[in-house]
Amino acid sequence: MKKSLTWSLTAVTCATLALGTALPAQASTSPAGATVSGPSARVVPAGSTLSAQGRATLDSIIAQLPADWQARRDAAVARAHIEHSPAREVLDRSVANAIDPGDYVCNPTPLDGYVDQILSGVDNDSLITLALAGVLDFPTYEAIFYGSPKDPDFALPAAYAGTLTTTFGYAQRFWDVKLEDIQLMAMHGEMTVDVARMTRMVKLFYGLDDAKAVKLARQLVGIVRSDPGLRNGRNPIFTLNAFAFSAQGETDPLFRGIKDKMVFGDGILDALKALGLNAVGPKAVLGHEMAHHVQFEDNLFVSDLTGPEATRRTELMADAFGSYFATHTKGLNLAPNALLQVTKTFYDVGDCQFTSPGHHGTPNQRQAASSWGIAVAASGDPLKVLPSLRLDAKFERVLPQLVASDAPKVPAVPAA
Template sequence: MSKRTLASAVTAFTACAMAFGPGMSHASAAGDPGPSTQKQSTAFMRSSAAKSSDSKAAYDRIVKKLPADWQQRRDNARKRLGIESSPVENMLKAKLAKASAGTTAQAIDPTQYQCSATKLDGYVDSILEPVDTFNLLFLQLVGGLDIPTYDALLLGKPNNPAYALPAAYAPSLMTTFGYAQRFWDVRLNDVQLMAMHGTVFQDVNRVTKVIEFMYGVGPADAVGIAKDIISMVDSDPALKGGDHPIFTLNAFAFTGKGDPDPVIRKIPDKMIFGDGILAALKAIGLNKVGPRAVLGHEMAHHVQYEDNLFDSPLTGAEATRRTELMADGFGTYFLTHKKGVALNPTQVLQAEESFYAVGDCSFDSDGHHGTPNQRRAAASWGAATVAFSNNPNKVMPSLTLAKKFDKALPVITAPDAPTSVNAYRSLVVK
């Protein structure tokens, strides 16, 4: 299994399942919950959007230019890059699943765990409310929500202004990024840091290149599809021409090393921040520490790539949860260590809250990243590993830290797992 990890920020979020995720094998990618592509198409075509002449015409024009297996190609493009669903997309999928009566078997028994909405869930609800629901379904169905992500992965370069980090965050993120590259005992100096922006929808050439990759269509058809998608975005004032958090509410780590696909293999290792995830952290009061916590988590995924830590006896949701919670623990270890960011106790609490906020309740998804309590528990374990170390000035080898984490995992994932730093003292000093 190649290791690209798309991390829903704070790696890979999910609104009902916000996930800091790596971009796996690409971006630490988790499974793709939700209904089948056929059910998605049926649900959309029965919706009021399909009854509107403009929406129906745009949809028909796009489908006419696509090959018969376009839905499979759309899904395969995600798999090639290992892309994980964003919070917004998971909410849309839930609506589609309800509309089409789609159900999936639950991977984890939800009755055994505390799992409730977080501030992040409320934020996502608030930004979706003004947007026309059927425009969202249209975009989700034709892959429009993936365009900024694909654009940054395939075309993004750190020295290109189109992928520059927002000015308000660049100094802090770049400084923390440099600390993280030097902190760990694996090679991280080849990782590129950049941003993804919804303003890609203002550039038909970039959208066209993404469509060519996604569907394997020729340039002429790709241009037509790109223009129709851009028109759909422009038709809804609430989407702000693409400059809306819905399109970039994610952050992820990516590596294509060792991938059998030469296109994927040549993509440099990346860490990508979306404008949407930064806006979300600010909106829920985690602007000072949250972005650095996300970065620590995403760099932990790159450590996992280098150490082959994605492999374990676990499968499905259990395997993804282990990987994500380990990244939470590693990220907090880096944030609290004297040779890392050296957060003070108050800031550590904010970091833990950042991980809590991106916990998810997607028990029926292979992409389940851990409940809010589990993510806070993993962060507390990371902080405890620093606080109760016999040698607080020494950075523990990453493989040693991983072994300690795996021993603590059953405690962290227990239904009644403690979430305070002190609660993990006995595990750390063993």
């Protein structure tokens, strides 16, 4: 079974474009009612904010792709079982009602403002074109298929390497399942200005031959380089994620043989620092991602729940398990003030995307799950770590309380 829990931006951006919703604020150069032609007319509505020059660029890119390029792009994403994430969902302002939003208190968190901030300087044409071409997901898939901790291109940032490596070792030894085969590495947005690496991803996504792939890769690299807001690939939007990946039991030859991985993007580390969570946030996120690997080993992704409720369950469980590890004396044994930072980390990455298959839980729910994990560790035997399946049994019993409605009830108006 493969499952990649990550923060992917392509599909949500494309869905937003299909609705004609602008991403960064920019005056529309395609007025309502204007006639729009060319290949881009089929994927970007006439009322969008894509400029005439932007349409010309997009037309030239689409002309180089196979006729079924969108299906190929989406298939590449679907094959790895990429799920939505809070950071990705912040960009999607279209929320419907699978889990009734009226049941929950769910307000914007600092993450919302941070994503708006990092997008504010990005040219709208660049963002739309790169999103449609799948480039916003290229660093993630490069790490999955080609990343290695021994490769300098995937080395952890120097400022975080010590903390992440040490925490990773503690987490591997803490749990009662096999975790020693996981590879810890980073992904960097600068790969989007490397023609060779971009060529490799174009071939993976679209199956182009070498010459065509190089030509398209050069054009995409040129877009990234020409937009100051993208900072030569260093804008956090390219790597605003951390994820756990396992191909355990996979029969797809494309994935067979890929090592279990935990990948940190520069973007998520930048975000944690900007949110004031630099001291503890990376440790909390690593604990959460290692909890996903525990779920892989214990087959805990299987449940009777479906859709957003199923993902919410596994994500809240990872919050709880990660916080249990952070608190326990045989884990990180964090001090009380640091534990407050742990719960705040999970609160700040909660989301209100109730219909998304990647719904992780509201800020309140994620904070509650984290607090529960802390409480279990604090009230248990400090010399013994609960077996992961026993901790899961405890979590399953408390889950209904963690996701219970917390919205104020409006009294019914009596009939006149």
